[in-house]
Amino acid sequence: MNLHSSHFGKNFLWGVAMAAAQNEGAYNIDGRGLSIWDVFARKQGKIKGGDKPYEACDFYYRYKDDLMLVKALGFKVFRFSISWSRVLPDGIGRVNKEGIAFYHKLIDECLQLGLIPFVTLYHWDLPQALEKEGGWASHQLLKWFTRFVTLCTEEFGNKVKHWIVLNEPMGFTSLGYMLGKHAPGKTGLDNFFPAIHNAAMAQAEGGRIVRDIVNKAYVGTTFSCSEVLPFSDKKEDIQAANRMDILLNRLFIEPTLGRNYPHDGFVLMDKLHLHVKAWKYTDRLKFNFDFIGMQNYFCLTVKHNPIIPYVQASEVKAATRKVPHTALGWEINANSFYRMLKRYWLYGGVKEIIVSENGACFKDELKNGVVNDEARINYFQQYLTAMHKAQQEGVNVKGYLAWTLTDNFEWNEGYKARFGLVHVDFKTQLRTIKNSGYWWRDFLAK
Numbered sequence: 001m002n003l004h005s006s007h008f009g010k011n012f013l014w015g016v017a018m019a020a021a022q023n024e025g026a027y028n029i030d031g032r033g034l035s036i037w038d039v040f041a042r043k044q045g046k047i048k049g050g051d052k053p054y055e056a057c058d059f060y061y062r063y064k065d066d067l068m069l070v071k072a073l074g075f076k077v078f079r080f081s082i083s084w085s086r087v088l089p090d091g092i093g094r095v096n097k098e099g100i101a102f103y104h105k106l107i108d109e110c111l112q113l114g115l116i117p118f119v120t121l122y123h124w125d126l127p128q129a130l131e132k133e134g135g136w137a138s139h140q141l142l143k144w145f146t147r148f149v150t151l152c153t154e155e156f157g158n159k160v161k162h163w164i165v166l167n168e169p170m171g172f173t174s175l176g177y178m179l180g181k182h183a184p185g186k187t188g189l190d191n192f193f194p195a196i197h198n199a200a201m202a203q204a205e206g207g208r209i210v211r212d213i214v215n216k217a218y219v220g221t222t223f224s225c226s227e228v229l230p231f232s233d234k235k236e237d238i239q240a241a242n243r244m245d246i247l248l249n250r251l252f253i254e255p256t257l258g259r260n261y262p263h264d265g266f267v268l269m270d271k272l273h274l275h276v277k278a279w280k281y282t283d284r285l286k287f288n289f290d291f292i293g294m295q296n297y298f299c300l301t302v303k304h305n306p307i308i309p310y311v312q313a314s315e316v317k318a319a320t321r322k323v324p325h326t327a328l329g330w331e332i333n334a335n336s337f338y339r340m341l342k343r344y345w346l347y348g349g350v351k352e353i354i355v356s357e358n359g360a361c362f363k364d365e366l367k368n369g370v371v372n373d374e375a376r377i378n379y380f381q382q383y384l385t386a387m388h389k390a391q392q393e394g395v396n397v398k399g400y401l402a403w404t405l406t407d408n409f410e411w412n413e414g415y416k417a418r419f420g421l422v423h424v425d426f427k428t429q430l431r432t433i434k435n436s437g438y439w440w441r442d443f444l445a446k
């Protein structure tokens with residue numbers, strides 16, 4: 001069958017997603033405070049090529065043009081995030097009117113073009129002022145986050161109905177507060193455990209605030225997920241895969257669904273439970289979101305490795321196993337995406353699923369004004385076919401947001417890792433629609 005957008009139903013939400021820290025730039029303009037990424041990028045060796053997020057895609061100035069591209073490609077939904085330090089430069093307290101004005105203009109422009117603004121409240125860019133006080137590892141976090149979410153929903157809630165509370169809590173807590181690979185570059189369980197619990201609390205609390213303040217809100221939060229397969233059928237490998245699965249796929253969705261943090265004989269989880277008990281604020285982890293945002297980029301094959309602390313598992317890379325992978329080495333496996341969709345659906349308690357991010361990084365080349373990114377087109381075809389199969393089999397998937405509109409600042413990978421449907425020349429900011437962008441236009445055409 002030649003897959004077409006209409007096969008997914010009339011009201012299916014097709015969109016693109018991006019994030020403030022990856023696209024906006026204008027990092028010190030119009031009263032914006034610094035975010036943890038602005039500061040982290042200054043540290044030697046943290047970001048490939050020494051790249052900085054200061055200008056990014058210059059979206060702050062070019063948002064009108066970029067929204068025209070979204071429209072031209074035929075998408076209905078535009079997902080973006082609000083930079084906390086643009087609206088609250090110190091994280092709490094003083095509101096930056098110019099920052100608020102920017103998001104009003106952006107939202108108004110979406111509405112004028114007939115695009116649905118889909119707002120992420122937190123996409124990884126904590127104000128540096130709050131990081132100085134401990135950031136996500138501080139037990140003050142919930143208070144700060146409440147202030148931020150209340151401000152945003154009171155300001156924009158009469159125009160915006162579609163809300164995402166957190167982007168991938170597993171991503172920013174593990175990379176930023178355990179492994180030190182992302183901002184703020186912290187490591188160790190003393191940071192990781194409180195960050196986990198504060199993020200899990202914040203996602204539920206954020207959901208409650210949105211529902212209270214925004215009339216007719218459609219509110220969800222997102223989870224990264226990656227199927228974890230054992231390298232062999234040896235018991236140690238199967239157990240290693242299980243531990244990794246708890247961390248990657250269960251740690252944040254289960255408390256939201258009212259099942260508390262997973263256990264399953266994993267020592268690290270036992271420790272987490274002990275800490276959480278001592279902190280005594282566990283009762284509000286659950287929230288009945290209207291939808292769950294699922295984000296899927298790869299699946300993992302792991303084997304037992306006693307050297308790795310706690311998880312005692314390490315990845316057997318896709319390249320080593322000679323299976324298809326992207327330029328970042330991420331395994332391309334649409335069947336595993338299909339299985340994750342089914343699995344999250346079968347949890348029970350999930351009302352609707354939006355695939356809030358999916359996409360791939362390839363070594364794109366701009367030649368004579370053309371980017372012929374066949375590999376990306378293939379990727380989308382496979383993943384959309386997998387999603388269609390899941391939908392046909394009863395998974396209530398209501399939307400799909402491609403990652404991402406333009407090439408952008410890919411966190412610690414810098415600007416060389418390109419995920420966009422639109423190529424960006426970061427010297428001139430010139431945009432060129434890639435062939436995958438044109439493919440989407442045809443796929444979405446009436």
Ligand code: BGC
Pocket residue numbers: 019022167168171224295297357403410419
């Ligand atoms: C994040 C995006 C990121 C993408 C590709 C997701 O985990 O939400 O911000 O660019 O993955 O790495």
